[in-house]
Amino acid sequence: MQIQSKTEAQQRADQIESFRAELGIIEREHVVTLDTDQQASLARYHSQLLDRLAAAFDIDATNQEKQLSFGMRITSFLGALGLAASVYFLYFQYWGGIATKMQVIILVTMPILGLVLTMGAVRLEKSGYFSKLFALVSLVCFVLNLSMLGQIFNIAPTPNAFLIWAMFAFLLAYAADARLLLAMGIISFAAFLSAQAATWNGCYWISFGERPESFFPAALFLFLVPLLPHRRYTGFAIVYRVFAMLLFFLPVLILSNWGTVSYLELPKEQVEYLYQIIGFVVSAVAILLGIRKGWPEVVNTGNTFFTLFLYTKFYDWWWDWMPKYQFFLAIAMTAILMLLVLKWMRHASIRQKGEGAA
Known part of the structure; x- marks a missing residue:
């Protein structure tokens, strides 16, 4: 199967990890036992496959790597928020002392610079942490761009601004997978x-x-x-x-x-x-x-x-x-009834899958 995205690569890595765990249980219970050559061949295949996926898509091959990646995502998000807030307040800190011409140049340049940094990070960094950070800052700059240009040139508010913001946000989202x-x-x-x-x-x-x-x-x-x-x-x-x-x-x-x-x-x-x-x-x-x-x-x-x-x-x-105890009792009984219905639907779905497999 040809893997085309990081999502598919991560799913394949998770399947390998689950397979290894299940195979270990099966061997301990003496259901199936692989000989030494088979074990070595299987381990070599999985190791080479994981190395290729890690090189191509920067996946997490172990639980420890997943935990580190989760922490990095949180750190990247907080960094992006901090940098975006810094840019926002920096505008208003010194905005009044800047000439109108320079204001326009800054407003037009900053989103373009953010977009260039985002695309560069997408090409150079497979993990995507910095690309998502630059993308969020670029979007903040773009929103400020339209808002403040409207104030400078006294442009009447229009719903078209939402469409332009949406198009730029979609562009960044699909570029950075954010x-x-x-x-x-x-x-x-x-x-x-x-x-x-x-x-x-x-x-x-x-x-x-x-x-x-x-x-x-x-x-x-x-x-x-x-x-x-x-x-x-x-x-x-x-x-x-x-x-x-x-x-x-x-x-x-x-x-x-x-x-x-x-x-x-x-x-x-x-x-x-x-x-x-x-x-x-x-x-x-x-x-x-x-x-x-x-x-x-x-x-x-x-x-x-x-x-x-x-x-x-x-x-x-x-x-x-209705007395309050009866009201909440009725709610509880309804919740139990809904739970039974959903449980029946779950069993029906499982039974249907089993019949289809047979």
């Missing part, structure tokens, strides 16, 4: 598309957050993006799906309790009932789809919001008249 920058790009793009949706419905774009339904187009678009191949990028498909579900379910949860903020010209109670039904149905469908497709993040998010919708209705129905 999920944090991908999340920032998704948030910016969702803000842009939601502002456009609010404008299409006759609202001023800054007020897009007051109409939760404005986020639905962004949620749909982001959920469809991972249908494109993302094998080379670590966890990008998961980030897209989680943000898409949050952008859908959070507005539905709000609308199911406060129907007055809806675009629908219906009585408040009808809007709330409608979105309560939508919330229950779509969250249940998300659980089933996640199980079918093997998307645990979709299952967990759908399960979380199904529970929230259910408990919200319990509060509306029972809190005012």
Whole structure:
């Protein structure tokens, strides 16, 4: 199998480690015993393969290396935040004493310099720690670029700024394989598309957050993006799906309790009932789809919001008249019932896999 990304290389290394552990157990229990030549050949093959993967993708071949890499990721993230904050406050510390022409030159140059450093780090360093650090600083400089140029030249605020920030964040995220920058790009793009949706419905774009339904187009678009191949990028498909579900379910949860903020010209109670039904149905469908497709993040998010919708209705129905011990007992019994249903679904899935293998 040809390995094309660091994610696939790390998965292969983890498989080798698991295989070695399982083989050791099997040999100790005398199920299978390899002779000396077979053991040496297998060990040599794995060692050479791990060396090639480490040279090509800078993977973690042992648990100790994984722990060190985790610490390095945290350190890189903190360093990036510190450097970005330093750049931000440096701008405002000396900004007033700089001529306008020099301000424009600095604002235009800094994001370009950050992008060049990011691309250089991507080419020279396989681990990606410095590339992610430079990428975050570059994005901060770019956001400051548009914001402060708008102030210098008195440009009216526009939702197009969110689109430009999103495009630059996506560029950096895919170049540096950085999920944090991908999340920032998704948030910016969702803000842009939601502002456009609010404008299409006759609202001023800054007020897009007051109409939760404005986020639905962004949620749909982001959920469809991972249908494109993302094998080379670590966890990008998961980030897209989680943000898409949050952008859908959070507005539905709000609308199911406060129907007055809806675009629908219906009585408040009808809007709330409608979105309560939508919330229950779509969250249940998300659980089933996640199980079918093997998307645990979709299952967990759908399960979380199904529970929230259910408990919200319990509060509306029972809190005012039911004794509190009975209310919480009902919640506990419902949780147990849901646990039994999910357990049954798990066993059914395992049984179906076994029948398919047979």
